[in-house]
Amino acid sequence: MIEPTPNGGRLFEPATALRSALWLPVFDELADPVVITRLAVEAEEAGWDGVFLWDHLRWQAPVRQVADPWITLAAIATATERLRLGPMITPLARRRPTKVAKETATLDRLSGGRLTLGVGLGSDRFGAELSKTGEPLNDRRRGQMLDESLEILTAAWSGQSVHHHGEHYVVDDIEFLPRPVQEPGVPVWVGGFPGKVAPMRRAAKYDGFFPVNLEHPDQVAEVAATLTDLRQDATGPYDIAVAFPPGTDLAPYAAAGATWWMAEFPPGVALDQVRGALRDGPPAPTVRRS
Template sequence: MTTRRGLFVAPFDALADPRVVGDLAAEAEAVGWDGFFVWDHLLYGDRVAAIADPWTCCAAIAMRTERLLLGPMVTPLPRRRPQVLARQAASLAVLSGGRFVLGLGLGDDWVGEFSAFGDEPDPRVRGRMLDEGLAVLTGLLGGGTVDHEGEHQVARGVRFRPAPRVPVWLAGRHGNRAPLRRAASYDGFFVIGLDGPADLDTVTADLAAHEPGPGFDVVVDLQPDQDPGAWVDRGASWVLTRIGPYDLDLDDVRRIVRAGPGPA
């Protein structure tokens, strides 16, 4: 298995400028990184002051690169309108020439990111919203006619064009069964909160029980000083290097980016 290496970048504070993110992505591509993924948050507590819009950042990355995969990692679908998100995702897939990956998840209200704006704070309700949103979103991205009348989402006999191929990765914390089970029906699982490489054995065994499709991606993220080798050996198809969230210094970030991914 070929393992790809990417950057998992919080567009916060010193990086809260899509032009800076685009510059970093161009440098990342030049030194051999395979992907550049940006966090999607509206709030991140008192230690983060400025935050850039990840969708604008994705557009900047798409325009400044030719090879890198890119996307939000991850956007909380329960706070989005899936039909609007489908239009955005399709446009970014076209803009990037098919390099866009849509990372989705439940979201977390730990700093009031949902409740501060009147969005749904209950994670169980957000789980149902996520499943309904996925049905509408993937149906629209698939190009077929979508008829859905649900508790949270409605789509009445609608069909979208263009309908480019957009891989969907679902995120979830290690040990939570529902996100893993949900992810197995899509294109990848971004597993958060692993204590060590051995945890991937459990993840891959549990995924195998749900029979994910060919080319399914298992994605992990590490700190810049962590050795990716052991994670590659355990079956990760993507190993991302985390940049952020706190005390970001642009010169330090550039050093991480320019050092390249190293051997996989």
């Protein structure tokens, strides 16, 4: 993992292996939670480090079937012992933060402290899931809702009474117990485009960044440098996750500062294709820069 050091505010600790996870769209053949749970068990046996699931209500044609990732993650949590797991990413603006606070704490306890919460703005582009459900389409407003939600979640995971009176949400003196297993709470990875200022600043406040639509390792190096500057006074582990299809040369991205690789599959991918990549196993240990 990435971790600030006491001298100079550096973000990186000595070189270590890039960790690998399956990043699965729970669509069509993968919309069955039993199938996904079996894949997770096989992934753990094959040496993968994590399984993360897309979080969508619908997707554009020809995809027709879409599973709920949270129920599926609960099944994975009970069937595995080591894998890190989570939604990657969940658009918090279309979810109630108080409900998410309970769900994340419960899932973290169920998994024995293996949950990572991926969050972002969400998009209407591929499934019209915002416009078809009356959710806000304005990115700025959804960003404000995302920030408020994260404030509520952080407070809820502390176990202390939450008092929040914001523009979008109210939580009036509620304790969210039991707390998550992980201290001080569930790790949060923020998704966003690497060149955008707002998601980078948001990500710097939490535990990781998931830059989407990467095209070149230099972008990861720029992300790492920016986060180093933004997190000079921060402590604790930090991750940068990158998503690419199996077979991608990951060494340049590890050298640039990535700590996790998400094995990326297209929407509607066939089960046999996922299982083939899974059984090939994660790539040989790739060392990232110090």
